[in-house]
Amino acid sequence: MRSRWTALGVLSTGMLMTVLDGSIVTVAMPAMQDDLGFTPAGLSWVVNAYLIAFGSLLLLAGRLGDLIGRKRVFLAGTVVFTAASVLAGFAGSPALLIAARFLQGIGSAMASAVGLGILITLFTEARERARAIAVFSFTGAAGASLGQVFGGVLTDGLGWHWIFFINLPIGLAALLLALPALPADRGPAKGAGADVLGALLVTAGLMLGIYTVVEVERYGWASAHTLGLGVLTLALLAGFVLRQSRARTPLMPLRILRSRTVVGANLVQMLMVAALFSFQVLVALYLQKVLGYGAAATGLAMLPAAVVIGAVSLGLSARLGARFGDRRLLVVGLALLVLALGLLTRLPVHASYVSDLLPVMLLAASFGLATPALTNLAMSDAGEEDAGLASGLFNTTQQIGMALGVAVLSTLAASRTRTLAATGRDAAEALTGGYHLAFATGTGLLVAAIALTGILLRERGSRDA
Structure with missing residues (x-):
């Protein structure tokens, strides 16, 4: 019993390390640009290089775990990610930093793709699995907000290099604990070939x-x-x-796509993640570019979201899912997220944090309801031989959703900002108008996610009745 929960701690630590890295970088990017001389277009590749490597390799890494052993893939990915983090910390040029970020994406894909697969084979009883997935989901949901806090504090206090150096002790600790804690496996689909x-x-x-x-x-x-x-x-x-x-x-047996639950959960996740890009990134940009917050202040302003997501994920989601069903819990979580983004469409140029932003941060608790429920649904039909594949697929659609969120919402915001600026609006007003359009579009994506939930994720048996 204890070894299983230790293994969960190792998997969650690995997830936290990679998720933190994904969000911690966004706060530090202005400092990287000043120090290394990035062009505005080149700076975006600090994020894009990681995203391309990570998103494109998740499906392959998940299936490799099924073929050669998930523990091996997790350990190898953690080693690559940790080494690449050190390389990024020592980077003295834009090209070296971008290359290191690409390597980080490779390592992160290997470790992340098999995490859920290991988890569902360790926890086979429904109630325990729900608790374990709640813990695992918390690290992903709250880790994004915590990354902005740590990114701001480290960048202001020690310099942007330390947002990467901090991964070294975390990675070494994860490796030392993973060796004895994770179950040895030779790959349940080893005989299938590649x-x-x-x-x-x-x-x-x-x-x-x-x-x-x-x-x-x-x-x-x-x-x-x-x-x-x-x-x-x-x-x-x-x-x-x-x-x-x-x-x-x-590589991907098409039988996994015969499950309406698996297909529906992945499509809903893609829409939800795309929409919530507007919360995770655009709110941080609004705080800095419109309200004039510094990096550390921006991170601290986002902290309440991480706290309430953690409280709901760890304290309520598993119990509510067991009582009301994952589908109903997902619908409630998505509906509350619609309300949160709807409030963001009304942000004024001179906002008060307490009255205008804090309610949105508290409503972010609904992410702690939606994510574990969605994860349970996505993995519910995965057998032992396909657990790594299902995990890799779920992570892949998450990254595709993130890429779509970056492309669609940031493009809409920038276009609207330019239009408003051309009519004579000042910079802060034009930026706020651009963000309003992105928040409204994100709200629409969440409404579409609710509709898909109703169509594809119908009640199945007594658990979801």
Whole structure:
């Protein structure tokens, strides 16, 4: 019993390290630009390099865990991520930092893709699994907000290099604990063999697709660059699906997509994550660019969100899910998130933190309801031989959602800001108007997620009745 919960602590620590890294960087980017001389376009690749490597390799890494052992993949990923973090901390040029971020994405994909797969094989009883997933989900949900706090404090106090150096002791501790705590496995699907062509098709397709999406703001949706690469992406992914239907040992057995629950949960997650980009990133930008907060103050302003998400994830979500069902809990969580983003569409230029922003931070508790319920649904039909694949798929759709959120919401916000500035609005007013449009679009994405939940994630048995 104790060893299973120790293993959960190791998996959660690994998840926390990678999630923190994803959000901690955003607060430190202005300091990186000043120190290393990034151009505005080049600076975006501090995030994009990580996102492309991470999002494109999750599916492959998850299946590798099923084939060669999830513990091996987790350990290897943690080693790569930790080493790349040290390299990023010592980076003295934009090119080296971007390369290190790409390596971090590779390591993070390996460790993250198999985490849920290990978890659901350790916790087979429904109530214990719900508690374990609540803890695991908390590290992802609250870790994003905590990253902004730590990013601000470390950047202001010690310099941006330390947002990467901090991963060294965390990574070493995770490795030392993982060796005895995680169960040894030789890969439940080891005899199936590897589909090399399928791996190449899906990795190339996802990498090209995410690259295309994150570059939309630069080239535009209707440009030859975006449309041409978009068509090539679809061709690669269509080739992958065709290959999986014919391969003797497919990388992604298409049987996993026969489950309406799995498909629905992944689609809902994609919409939810895309929408919540506006909360995690655009609120931080509003605090700094409109209200004039510093990096540390911005992180502290986001802290209440992390606290309430943690309290709900750890204290309520598993019990409420057991009583009312994951589907109902997901709908309630999404509805409250709609309310939170709806309030953000009314933010004034001269906002009061207590009256205008704190209520939104407290409503973020609903993320702690929605995420564990969604995770339970996404993994509910995964068998032992496909647990790593289901985990990798769930993480992949999360990253695709994030990339879409970056492309769609940031492009809309920037376009609206330019339009308002051209009419004579001052900078703060124009920025606020741009953010309003992004928040309204995010609200619409959450409404669509609720509709999909009603259509695809219907009650199944007494648990969700």
